[in-house]
Amino acid sequence: MDTETAEKPDLAKSKRDRILEAAATVFCQDGYTGASIDAVATKAGVSRQTIYNHVGDKDGLFKEVVAALTDKSAAKFLVLLEEFPDKPEHLETELTAFSTRFLTHMTQDKTSRWLLRLAENESGRYPELFTVWRQYGSGRKRSMVAAQLSQLALNGYLEFDDAALAARQYMALLTAEWRAEFQLGRFPSEEECAGMAERAVKTFLRAFGRR
Amino acid sequence: MDTETAEKPDLAKSKRDRILEAAATVFCQDGYTGASIDAVATKAGVSRQTIYNHVGDKDGLFKEVVAALTDKSAAKFLVLLEEFPDKPEHLETELTAFSTRFLTHMTQDKTSRWLLRLAENESGRYPELFTVWRQYGSGRKRSMVAAQLSQLALNGYLEFDDAALAARQYMALLTAEWRAEFQLGRFPSEEECAGMAERAVKTFLRAFGRR
DNA sequence: TTCAAGTTGGACACTCTTGTCCAATTGGAC
DNA sequence: GTCCAATTGGACAAGAGTGTCCAACTTGAA
Numbered sequence: 064m065d066t067e068t069a070e071k072p073d074l075a076k077s078k079r080d081r082i083l084e085a086a087a088t089v090f091c092q093d094g095y096t097g098a099s100i101d102a103v104a105t106k107a108g109v110s111r112q113t114i115y116n117h118v119g120d121k122d123g124l125f126k127e128v129v130a131a132l133t134d135k136s137a138a139k140f141l142v143l144l145e146e147f148p149d150k151p152e153h154l155e156t157e158l159t160a161f162s163t164r165f166l167t168h169m170t171q172d173k174t175s176r177w178l179l180r181l182a183e184n185e186s187g188r189y190p191e192l193f194t195v196w197r198q199y200g201s202g203r204k205r206s207m208v209a210a211q212l213s214q215l216a217l218n219g220y221l222e223f224d225d226a227a228l229a230a231r232q233y234m235a236l237l238t239a240e241w242r243a244e245f246q247l248g249r250f251p252s253e254e255e256c257a258g259m260a261e262r263a264v265k266t267f268l269r270a271f272g273r274r
Numbered sequence: 275m276d277t278e279t280a281e282k283p284d285l286a287k288s289k290r291d292r293i294l295e296a297a298a299t300v301f302c303q304d305g306y307t308g309a310s311i312d313a314v315a316t317k318a319g320v321s322r323q324t325i326y327n328h329v330g331d332k333d334g335l336f337k338e339v340v341a342a343l344t345d346k347s348a349a350k351f352l353v354l355l356e357e358f359p360d361k362p363e364h365l366e367t368e369l370t371a372f373s374t375r376f377l378t379h380m381t382q383d384k385t386s387r388w389l390l391r392l393a394e395n396e397s398g399r400y401p402e403l404f405t406v407w408r409q410y411g412s413g414r415k416r417s418m419v420a421a422q423l424s425q426l427a428l429n430g431y432l433e434f435d436d437a438a439l440a441a442r443q444y445m446a447l448l449t450a451e452w453r454a455e456f457q458l459g460r461f462p463s464e465e466e467c468a469g470m471a472e473r474a475v476k477t478f479l480r481a482f483g484r485r
Numbered sequence: 486t487t488c489a490a491g492t493t494g495g496a497c498a499c500t501c502t503t504g505t506c507c508a509a510t511t512g513g514a515c
Numbered sequence: 516g517t518c519c520a521a522t523t524g525g526a527c528a529a530g531a532g533t534g535t536c537c538a539a540c541t542t543g544a545a
Contacts, residue, residue: 096308242446
């Protein structure tokens with residue numbers, strides 16, 4: 064109360080979690096070089112030494128953060144994917160509903176946004192980071208989406224030659240407006256996500272829907 | 275010859291240009307915080323003091339770089355846009371040809387790639403940088419593309435409700451594969467750009483081409 | 486030649502960061 | 516209460532970066 068830290072020590076969580084969470088924020092905000100261990104320490108409400116005890120050095124901290132975020136994000140996406148429509152009654156409606164949840168997750172979920180930012184920003188410094196992210200993160204997601212789209216095609220809802228390409232284009236359309244407009248600090252509300260998803264799905268179905 | 279600098283002092287250019295060019299490279303590679311004036315100086319083949327004489331301080335250097343890149347990129351795009359098909363004989367062929375050049379420019383031209391990277395990475399530190407870039411850079415380009423697409427629609431080649439949305443989705447489709455696959459250091463060859471452009475245009479026309 | 490402007494490299498003070506060390510403190514298990 | 520491990524805060528050396536100062540040097544023009 065008397066200290067000036069308006070941060071969120073957020074007790075109840077383990078020190079380790081608090082460190083990783085704070086580190087994710089700081090890394091994403093300031094980049095690898097700009098991030099200071101001290102900033103992480105104060106944000107986590109922890110002494111600097113404790114961080115060194117847990118993760119060794121700055122590199123270790125960074126890698127732990129990426130690993131943790133990757134796992135978390137993958138788990139969440141798996142849950143999300145279960146709602147992908149199999150044999151929809153109204154394809155457009157149901158695909159839009161799924162897309163809305165997907166986009167909301169990508170844009171609002173801290174984990175996903177952090178990971179995306181880290182992968183895009185620090186890929187120069189950590190080439191393997193981009194590779195891993197592409198393989199386990201976006202790549203894995205895309206191939207899962209491709210599988211779902213294939214099923215829809217098999218069931219006669221869609222028409223395309225290349226499922227992987229369709230999945231890529233689906234995701235590009237879904238994030239088109241977000242990338243152009245929001246990207247920076249602010250991020251879209253759920254209503255805005257719904258609008259973007261609706262417009263993306265409409266175009267996607269114009270291209271790939273059964274004629 | 276006897277020095278170990280494998281860099282490119284690139285005489286003949288004015289000192290100022292060499293400084294800005296080197297600074298662009300370093301800023302994009304290492305980010306704002308990670309970039310050091312010394313690195314810029316040696317890369318430009320110039321003494322550190324000279325940089326301070328020209329641009330004041332690090333902030334000034336950064337802003338000069340962004341301004342220079344913005345101007346350069348805008349000028350190049352204007353030239354490029356003149357080749358956008360007005361009344362094409364074969365829409366798909368001609369739109370693909372333009373898209374190939376557009377994508378090649380975006381992915382291979384150092385200026386564009388640097389600017390895109392800077393805008394995406396440093397928008398946290400310089401919110402107005404993202405704003406300016408969106409307004410004069412990507413936003414301006416998109417609205418020009420939208421105008422061209424409107425003309426095609428008016429001439430009976432395309433069908434859509436919202437030209438701005440169509441332009442956004444066009445650009446998203448165009449860059450879909452690049453964002454997913456390349457992004458990092460490596461960038462696509464002209465043949466790869468042609469392939470990506472072809473696939474993007476095909477989908478775009480499936481969605482918006484005259485039935 | 487002489488002058489002036491630009492340039493150079495080196496030295497400098499200052500700040501910030503990393504990573505280490507350590508003595509003091511805490512807090513839970515027994 | 517006692518013990519033990521984790522934690523804390525502070526001090527510290529080493530390194531890197533910024534921005535300033537300045538004396539020496541180029542270079543082209545008057």
